[in-house]
Amino acid sequence: MSTASxxxxxxxxxxxxxxxxxxxxxxxxLLFGFDTGIISGAFLFIQDTFTMSPLVEGIIVSGAMAGAAxxxxxxxxxxxxxxxxxxxxxxxxxxxxxxxxxxxxPNVPVLVAGRLIDGVAIxxxxxxxxxxxxxxxxxxxxxxxxxxxxxxxxxGILISYFVNFAFADAGAWRWMLxxxxxxxxxxxxxxxxxxxxxxxxxxxxxxxxxxxxxxxTRDEGVDTELDEIEETVxxxxxxxxxxxxxxxxxxxLVVGLGLAVLQQITGINAVIYxxxxxxxxxxxxxxxxxxxxxxxxxxxxxxxxxxIALVDRVGRRRLLLVGVGxxxxxxxxxxxxxxxxxxxxxxxxxxxxxxxxxxxxxxxxLGPVFWLLISEIYPLAVRxxxxxxxxxxxxxxxxxxxxxxxxxxxxxxxxxxxxxxxFFSLVGLVFVHRFVPETKGRTLEAIETDLRDNxxxxx
Numbered sequence: 001m002s003t004a005s006x007x008x009x010x011x012x013x014x015x016x017x018x019x020x021x022x023x024x025x026x027x028x029x030l031l032f033g034f035d036t037g038i039i040s041g042a043f044l045f046i047q048d049t050f051t052m053s054p055l056v057e058g059i060i061v062s063g064a065m066a067g068a069a070x071x072x073x074x075x076x077x078x079x080x081x082x083x084x085x086x087x088x089x090x091x092x093x094x095x096x097x098x099x100x101x102x103x104x105x106p107n108v109p110v111l112v113a114g115r116l117i118d119g120v121a122i123x124x125x126x127x128x129x130x131x132x133x134x135x136x137x138x139x140x141x142x143x144x145x146x147x148x149x150x151x152x153x154x155x156g157i158l159i160s161y162f163v164n165f166a167f168a169d170a171g172a173w174r175w176m177l178x179x180x181x182x183x184x185x186x187x188x189x190x191x192x193x194x195x196x197x198x199x200x201x202x203x204x205x206x207x208x209x210x211x212x213x214x215x216x217t218r219d220e221g222v223d224t225e226l227d228e229i230e231e232t233v234x235x236x237x238x239x240x241x242x243x244x245x246x247x248x249x250x251x252x253l254v255v256g257l258g259l260a261v262l263q264q265i266t267g268i269n270a271v272i273y274x275x276x277x278x279x280x281x282x283x284x285x286x287x288x289x290x291x292x293x294x295x296x297x298x299x300x301x302x303x304x305x306x307x308i309a310l311v312d313r314v315g316r317r318r319l320l321l322v323g324v325g326x327x328x329x330x331x332x333x334x335x336x337x338x339x340x341x342x343x344x345x346x347x348x349x350x351x352x353x354x355x356x357x358x359x360x361x362x363x364x365x366l367g368p369v370f371w372l373l374i375s376e377i378y379p380l381a382v383r384x385x386x387x388x389x390x391x392x393x394x395x396x397x398x399x400x401x402x403x404x405x406x407x408x409x410x411x412x413x414x415x416x417x418x419x420x421x422x423f424f425s426l427v428g429l430v431f432v433h434r435f436v437p438e439t440k441g442r443t444l445e446a447i448e449t450d451l452r453d454n455x456x457x458x459x
Contacts (some may be wrong), residue, residue, distance in 0.1 A: 076388020323365015
């Protein structure tokens with residue numbers, strides 16, 4: 001076989017390997033999504049086992065979010081300290097423990113403890129999944145590969161809906177919650193043989209290992225990429241997280257925090273957590289409402305696949321603008337539907353379609369693009385810690401919305417509640433147009449260089 005023929009056979013091995021690595025790391029998102037969706041169905045039956053006040057009910061539902069905020073608060077620094085791969089392994093172990101604890105909980109305090117433990121794991125996972133993939137993926141396909149994490153989030157939600165439906169007739173909420181042990185084991189076993197992030201290795205003085213990882217995940221350009229990484233490492237200061245307060249990094253901080261909060265206050269997780277409750281209010285029965293959420297979950301997955309196919313072609317900004325714009329319109333329709341009385345069965349159909357469209361527009365915009373952007377726009381020295389800060393804001397907003405949603409529905413009504421989400425979506429549309437940069441096709445080092453040189457990423 002000629003040298004040219006050998007080159008043709010070998011070419012593409014790096015791409016194949018990086019797809020495998022990214023797919024395994026994206027299982028972090030599966031843990032995230034599974035926990036998000038599983039409680040919506042399980043909670044309908046937990047109430048039959050334990051006597052709880054409304055406050056305790058809210059604590060059980062939101063306990064994972066409180067744990068996630070705590071996990072995110074320390075997860076970024078852990079990712080910078082012990083490495084991305086080790087944190088992924090740690091998150092899978094913690095998630096397994098949390099799922100097991102919930103499944104065997106003899107009382108409410110133990111159940112809440114399990115929710116908190118699970119939350120810490122998904123706090124870790126929500127940071128380290130996109131962080132690891134963005135640092136190991138080639139620039140030309142980084143958007144699609146990093147968005148695999150969000151695809152797994154939506155897949156985890158959909159799987160949890162199927163699990164809920166499978167055990168709904170028996171009311172077996174312990175099996176619902178305990179099923180989370182399965183993806184935790186798959187993630188841990190899969191990551192045992194995976195490499196560490198080449199950028200983390202280089203930053204910690206392990207240049208040869210970083211080169212070896214790049215050679216396994218690239219078909220060309222390894223030397224150039226190593227030189228760019230070295231240049232950014234040499235520029236970075238020792239101040240760590242305090243760098244986020246530097247003037248040159250404020251635009252990136254504004255973008256990250258703004259998108260983190262807007263992703264939640266536009267109402268997506270209120271829909272995910274309370275979809276069965278919302279649909280019950282339109283006339284669906286309990287089991288039927290759970291089945292209807294399977295349709296919503298399917299739309300979520302399908303449109304995330306569409307986003308993955310488009311994100312490296314049309315760019316991050318355009319997907320955000322289309323997605324958030326669509327959310328504004330669908331929330332306006334949803335609020336109007338709930339405002340108009342006397343629709344009967346028609347109300348349920350229109351509300352379900354509106355919810356599906358709302359989720360669809362979220363899934364091509366704010367869902368995947370937020371996590372992708374925050375893994376791209378921060379410099380190597382503080383990337384993990386910065387993502388930790390932003391993710392804490394995201395989980396804090398998530399917690400606030402999940403606690404406030406039932407209160408808002410009771411106090412100002414369902415139409416006004418969705419109208420409020422629509423207003424925040426309109427604010428989000430303006431924010432994206434004004435502040436969010438385009439990072440399509442650029443190396444992480446080039447993005448950092450432009451920030452340092454005060455070059456607007458909106459140009």
